Amino acid sequence: MNYRRLGKTGLNVSEISLGTWQVGGKWGSGFDDVLAERIINEAIDAGINFIDTADVYEAGASEAAVGRIIRSRSEEVYLATKCGRQLSPHTNENYTVKALRKFVEDSLKNTGLDCLDLIQLHCPPVEVYYRPEIFELFDRLKDEGKIKNLGISVEKIEDALKGIEFPNVTTVQIIFNMFRQRPSELFFEQTRKKDVGVIVRVPLASGLLTGRFSSKSTFGKDDHRFFNRDGAGFDKGETFSGVPYEIGLQAVDELKQLFPEYENLAPIALRWILDFPEVGCIIPGASKAEQLHSNVKATGLPPLTQEQTNAVNSIYERYIKSHVHQLW
Template identity: 40%
Template sequence: MEKRTLGRTGREVSVVGLGTWQLGADWGEVSEADAREVLEASAAAGVTFYDTADVYGDGRSERVVGRFLADHAGEGFTVATKMGRRAEQLPENYSAANFRAWIDRSRNNLGVDTVDLVQLHCPPSATIEDDATYDALDALVEDGSVAAYGVSVETVDQALAAIARPHVASIQVILNALRLKPLERVLPAAQEAGVGIIARVPLASGLLSGKYDASTTFAADDHRSYNRDGSAFDVGETFSGVPYDVGLAAAADFGALVRDLPGEVTSAQAAIAWIWQQPGVSTVIPGARNSEQARSNAAAGDVAPLGEAFLAGVRDLYDARVRELVHHRW
């Protein structure tokens, strides 16, 4: 699989990585055995970048990834975690003392002395704009607790504020066929600054797989059930903030574009490939609940250039179906 430099980390990572939210919580039950199979299948398929967070299953995802990492020492994998969402989302909670406590817990969960990349986990805008935030993160780099740091964001304005900081290595942002706004300013600014882009929610919480319809149901502990109104966290994380019925119609349009592609490409693979083929994207982090999904997602890293007709079709469906609902919000 093609590899790209992950911004200021200097690390080479696979263009398709693995997001491990599913392996912790909020997507229905995934056993530890299944979680390990997902990790192993991804690695065998060429995935070298793994993204987790301290809040996924209250550390369960980090611990599973840590045990996997220990069994693959020296194989060149890069593991990123995120911190900050275990506390009430107030700027004053993003303090140097809390950073120290959070990163030490993650280091213990992952079984590492130095975390490859730590990201603030969609913090308040005031935190992103505060000089003290970066002083505290710089201190973690200086003492060897982390090798590099980045920021996971919800909005374009947050991304641009973080990109302007000289030591921010990467930005994690929602980017998919139902969320095009980052293409306008975020990706060009990141390229110019040498900052990596980690694209999350590539399938719009599964909508772009083309496997859902109006009768599809989700488990009660799945955020696609309980966060459709944004009552648990930013609604943009669930179906990219698009109402479910609108998302189904947009996904059908996307599926029609995929059917015109040559070869055997699934809707999910096309959705992932569309992202990593955007200039400025370092890696895309789809999740997977089983090894079959993991292998299929990784295969998206081998999809041939989708072509201008496909790219134009994505822009058209976005303009027709979802722009007015999401473009002004994030």
């Protein structure tokens, strides 16, 4: 495993880390503690030292599993969690200092930890970024020893650029992959200037970039890849990175021709992301241990050649860009 400095947090984190949205089973299938513990333990065995979760993942079961395993291990493993999405309705008005403080304290109880390495605002409404009192709260929580760092998780680059104007925002979690390339423009430039750590989520476009789906693939009714393609549940950019499914399949077919030696494209898709030095870590999910080990392979691959990179960019320009580039 290779490690990178995560911006001004100063943490050296595994470049392939672990996201836990579906760690206890497939999306919509319920949470399996035994499976979750196996995946998380095997991740740590593989050298992963940064695990991302959220208070809304399986109503806190994911947080509890991650915290329980971190406490049981001798290695130093960093826990990142998120808060805000429990608010219903999820509106600017409901973002209050009192509510967010309670969420942080609940996460501490849920994980069993004395201090959270990183707490992230979970894709808040854009108006929240114009309220200094919200960000000042996390300075107080840091002074109280309850958190070490504040980050933000965002849907849109515009939100990220506004959020990092606050000096206590140390990281941004954002969607970035072969099918969502816009962050590599102005956003990465600004993270370099401000020493903000970049955490990449949805790196495989909800599995689309593994190359294992087809027009005949089916998904369970509670799987967001079934019900959220048009944004029925939340931002559609979280599902297949916002790329229309059939268009994505066409682009993936060309990627398969470009990398014929890879039956599973996941390692090469992750390697493409790692070729950007601004990226601190990637947090692909895993619903089984085999997926975890496939993801970790990326850390041992050589960078893509310039010819390969140019070809990937050409596929993006021809198939994907018009559908996603200016939306997020």
